[in-house]
Each structure stands twice: as C-alpha cells, then as structure tokens.
Amino acid sequence: MTHQRLSLSTLAALTAATTRPGYDRAGVTPGIVHLGIGAFHRAHMAVYVDDLLDEDPSWGIVGASLRRPDTKEALEKQDGLYTIAVRDAAGTHPRVIGSILKVMDANQERAALLDLMASPAIRIVSLTVTEKGYCHDPATGELDERHPDIVHDLANPGAPKSAPGMLVEALARRKAAGIAPFTVMSCDNLPANGQTAKRIVNRFAALRDAELGRWVQDVAFPSTMVDRIVPSTTDADRAEVAGLIGAEDAWPIMTEPFTQWVIEDHFPAGRPAFERAGAQLVKDVEPFELMKLRMLNGAHSTMAYLGYLGGYEYIAEVMGDPSYVRLIHALMTEEAMPTLDMPGTDLGAYRDQLLERFRNPALKHRTWQIAMDGSQKLPQRLLGTIRDRLARGQDITRLALGVAGWMRYVTGVAEDGGEIDVRDPHALKMHAIAADAGDDPGALFEGLVALSEVFGTDLATNAPFRDAVTGHLESLFDHGARATVAKVAG
Numbered sequence: 001m002t003h004q005r006l007s008l009s010t011l012a013a014l015t016a017a018t019t020r021p022g023y024d025r026a027g028v029t030p031g032i033v034h035l036g037i038g039a040f041h042r043a044h045m046a047v048y049v050d051d052l053l054d055e056d057p058s059w060g061i062v063g064a065s066l067r068r069p070d071t072k073e074a075l076e077k078q079d080g081l082y083t084i085a086v087r088d089a090a091g092t093h094p095r096v097i098g099s100i101l102k103v104m105d106a107n108q109e110r111a112a113l114l115d116l117m118a119s120p121a122i123r124i125v126s127l128t129v130t131e132k133g134y135c136h137d138p139a140t141g142e143l144d145e146r147h148p149d150i151v152h153d154l155a156n157p158g159a160p161k162s163a164p165g166m167l168v169e170a171l172a173r174r175k176a177a178g179i180a181p182f183t184v185m186s187c188d189n190l191p192a193n194g195q196t197a198k199r200i201v202n203r204f205a206a207l208r209d210a211e212l213g214r215w216v217q218d219v220a221f222p223s224t225m226v227d228r229i230v231p232s233t234t235d236a237d238r239a240e241v242a243g244l245i246g247a248e249d250a251w252p253i254m255t256e257p258f259t260q261w262v263i264e265d266h267f268p269a270g271r272p273a274f275e276r277a278g279a280q281l282v283k284d285v286e287p288f289e290l291m292k293l294r295m296l297n298g299a300h301s302t303m304a305y306l307g308y309l310g311g312y313e314y315i316a317e318v319m320g321d322p323s324y325v326r327l328i329h330a331l332m333t334e335e336a337m338p339t340l341d342m343p344g345t346d347l348g349a350y351r352d353q354l355l356e357r358f359r360n361p362a363l364k365h366r367t368w369q370i371a372m373d374g375s376q377k378l379p380q381r382l383l384g385t386i387r388d389r390l391a392r393g394q395d396i397t398r399l400a401l402g403v404a405g406w407m408r409y410v411t412g413v414a415e416d417g418g419e420i421d422v423r424d425p426h427a428l429k430m431h432a433i434a435a436d437a438g439d440d441p442g443a444l445f446e447g448l449v450a451l452s453e454v455f456g457t458d459l460a461t462n463a464p465f466r467d468a469v470t471g472h473l474e475s476l477f478d479h480g481a482r483a484t485v486a487k488v489a490g
C-alpha cells in the first residue's frame with residue numbers, strides 16, 4: 001500500500017496507535033539551535049523538548065547538519081516531523097515528534113545559520129557532533145590546532161566549517177551586537193563534555209582575538225550525560241513505520257524504551273523545564289558520565305570488536321553467547337565498578353539493567369556500527385579505567401581483552417580472511433601499521449600504541465598493559481575471538 005508522506009497536513013490522519021505532538025505546532029518558535037542533527041539527537045533531546053512545548057512554545061529547535069544534507073532533505077518534505085519507533089519484545093510504539101522546526105545545511109546556508117545563532121531568541125546551542133567533531137586531541141582534551149578544519153576556520157573566521165569555528169563566530173556576532181551569549185550544551189559521549197567544549201571554544205576564540213577570548217570565558221558550558229541506544233535505520237524499519245503510522249516517513253528513528261539525561265544546571269540564558277520531561281538536573285555530572293562511559297560504552301565497545309570478530313552481527317546475538325555475557329559482566333563488576341565513586345547509586349542494579357537493554361531482541365544494533373571511530377572512543381571507554389586500575393596495581397584482564405579486540409579489528413582482516421570495513425579517522429594509518437606488523441602481536445601493539453593521541457605516552461610504555469594486551473592478541477590471532485572470550489571469561 002502506498003501512503004501519503006508524513007507532514008503537518010497528514011498528521012490528523014495517522015493511525016490511532018501513533019502518539020502525536022500535544023501542542024499547537026504553528027505557535028512554536030525557535031529557542032535552540034542544535035549542531036549535528038543525527039539520529040541520536042532526534043531520539044533523545046528532541047523528545048524531551050517535544051514533551052515540554054505545550055508549557056513553553058518558545059523552545060523549538062532548529063537543527064543544523066554539518067556534514068550531510070540528507071536529514072534536511074528528508075525532513076523538509078515532512079515539515080520537520082518524524083517518527084520515533086520505540087521497540088522492545090512487546091512490540092513497536094510509534095510517536096511523531098514535532099520539536100524540530102527545520103533543519104539547515106551548515107555548508108549551504110552558513111550565513112543564515114550564523115545569523116540565527118546570533119539572534120536573541122536563541123538561548124541554547126546544543127551539540128551532538130560526535131567525538132571527532134571537537135577537533136581535539138582525545139588523550140589531552142586540548143584543541144588540535146593543526147586540524148585542517150581549525151586551520152581553515154582560523155584563516156576564514158567568517159565562514160567556519162568546524163563546530164568550534166561556528167560557535168565562536170556566532171558568539172563574536174552576539175558580542176558585536178551587544179547580545180548576551182547563548183549557553184553551549186554538549187550532548188556528546190565524552191567525559192566532562194561541557195569542560196571539553198569550553199576548553200576548545202575558549203582556545204579557538206583566544207587564537208582569533210584576545211578580547212573575544214576574554215568575553216567567551218563567561219559563556220556557560222553545562223556538562224550532560226546522555227543515554228539512549230539508537231541503531232541506524234534500515235529500509236525494513238521504514239516500511240514497518242509506514243505500516244504503523246499510516247504515512248510514509250523517510251527519516252524515522254528506531255530506539256529502545258530506556259532514556260536518561262543528566263544535566264548540570266547552569267543555564268544563565270534560561271532553559272526549558274527539562275526536569276518535567278524526566279531529565280535529572282544536578283550540580284556535578286561527571287560521576288554519571290564516568291559510570292555510563294565505563295560501564296555501558298566500555299561493555300558495548302568490547303562486545304562490538306570481539307563480537308564482530310566472532311561473527312556476530314548484532315549486540316543481541318552477542319548476548320546470546322554465555323561466554324561473552326560472562327566477560328562483560330565481569331568487566332563491569334570486577335574492573336569498572338570499583339573505579340566509580342557513586343554514593344547512593346546501586347551500580348549492580350545499573351549493570352543488570354544494562355544487560356537487559358543489550359538483550360533487547362527487537363533492537364537490531366550492529367556490532368559494526370558501534371565499532372566505528374574506536375580511536376576516538378577507546379580513551380574514555382576503556383583506557384581511563386585501565387589507567388585508574390594500573391595506578392592501584394589492580395588486574396585489567398577483561399579491559400585489556402577489549403583493547404586487544406580493537407587492535408585485532410583495526411587490522412581490517414576478519415577471522416575468515418575477508419575484509420573488515422574499518423571506519424575511523426585513523427583508518428589509513430592503522431591499516432599501514434597492521435600491514436607492517438603482519439600477525440606479530442608485539443609489533444601490532446607497538447605500532448598502534450604509538451598513536452599517542454589515543455594511548456598517551458604513559459600507556460605506550462606501561463609493561464603490565466603491554467603484557468596483558470599482547471597476550472590476548474596472540475590468542476586472538478591463534479584461536480580467534482570466540483575461543484579467547486571463552487577462555488578469559490572462564
């Protein structure tokens with residue numbers, strides 16, 4: 001059956017099973033610009049804002065895509081509307097979200113986007129630009145001043161390409177017009193994401209001009225911990241959503257029931273009442289970020305590399321293998337949890353809830369998707385935990401297996417000799433390192449730890465770390481991922 005396209009004019013005709021915006025969309029005005037309008041933002045923050053627009057319609061979102069125009073092209077035809085399909089074993093529940101008023105292509109509409117960001121109505125600029133969008137050195141957290149986009153933006157400050165360049169140009173325009181700054185809210189999966197954004201934006205502004213640098217020091221950068229699992233949407237998902245809502249949606253989002261958002265309450269220019277939509281507003285987000293990165297994401301990346309190598313396409317399949325479950329259970333319980341300082345939080349219950357979420361049979365979350373950009377993810381997911389434990393002379397067996405899984409994965413050669421499509425900013429460099437090392441675990445280790453922006457010099461020269469990782473690598477080359485996981489998990 002062919003359906004009409006989802007839009008404001010077809011909203012009333014959607015199936016009764018579809019939840020729709022509970023406010024008058026025509027009365028919503030922009031208060032937030034969001035940079036990096038990917039699937040995650042649309043499954044997370046845009047939903048919280050959608051819950052609040054009935055109370056205050058001045059917080060609509062204008063999204064900006066920094067890289068690809070596909071979201072803009074799809075949502076333009078749908079008046080910004082799209083479906084989130086919330087899936088679990090019990091079924092799929094569709095909800096149409098209306099909080100995104102429009103999407104702008106930062107490359108095509110740079111001037112108009114900067115004008116909007118500089119206008120007084122915009123009080124928050126939020127970000128999901130991924131780890132690499134910060135143009136920083138993940139090991140030190142400092143701006144990478146040699147990054148080609150940063151070099152470009154410092155030479156052409158009025159026509160920036162990078163997220164730091166866009167933020168600083170918009171802030172410079174506000175300063176020139178006598179308009180108070182917006183709050184910058186990072187929603188990326190980085191530790192101390194607000195601090196990181198602040199460090200990078202402040203440095204970029206100071207490099208542009210000392211006075212601007214001083215003015216930008218007063219901008220607020222609250223940190224946030226964000227959590228919702230969002231696999232990429234497939235054509236089969238689109239077909240299912242069309243049937244469920246009774247309209248064609250080119251850009252739906254598939255996600256899980258669980259959602260969590262912990263926000264540092266520091267918004268001098270005001271904010272929506274996020275707590276009314278279920279967000280936790282706290283003084284210090286950092287313990288929550290560490291808990292999520294080290295437990296959820298640390299386990300996720302470990303399952304992604306070792307699962308992919310072991311022939312598992314989806315996380316739920318990995319969870320069907322008892323050795324892998326024992327491995328990540330022990331990784332979280334024995335190695336990650338003792339490094340966390342979370343008085344009042346039941347970490348065992350948090351872990352058990354994560355295991356349940358990973359088991360969600362309806363969520364087709366590919367190991368390959370999570371495996372992407374490992375060089376940017378490893379530091380906060382596994383290496384920080386490893387550092388803390390090594391400093392106390394503690395065991396790192398399972399964490400080191402996660403790292404060895406990554407090293408084996410980025411060789412680009414699967415266990416059956418086929419090619420792995422490694423997506424990573426360092427993919428080419430890593431390919432060359434692996435080609436030089438052949439199947440010599442020691443050489444592969446030495447080549448990869450020389451990526452100092454990932455490992456720092458401390459880990460590169462740490463003997464217990466080297467011994468643990470190369471021991472696992474040897475087993476991965478000789479016996480494969482499934483046998484190695486079974487051996488380590490016991």
Ligand code: CS2
Pocket residue numbers: 189226227228229230296297300301369370371377
């Ligand atoms: C995943 C995360 O793709 C990945 O690297 O580990 O995107 C994960 O699904 C989210 O952080 C969950 O909040």
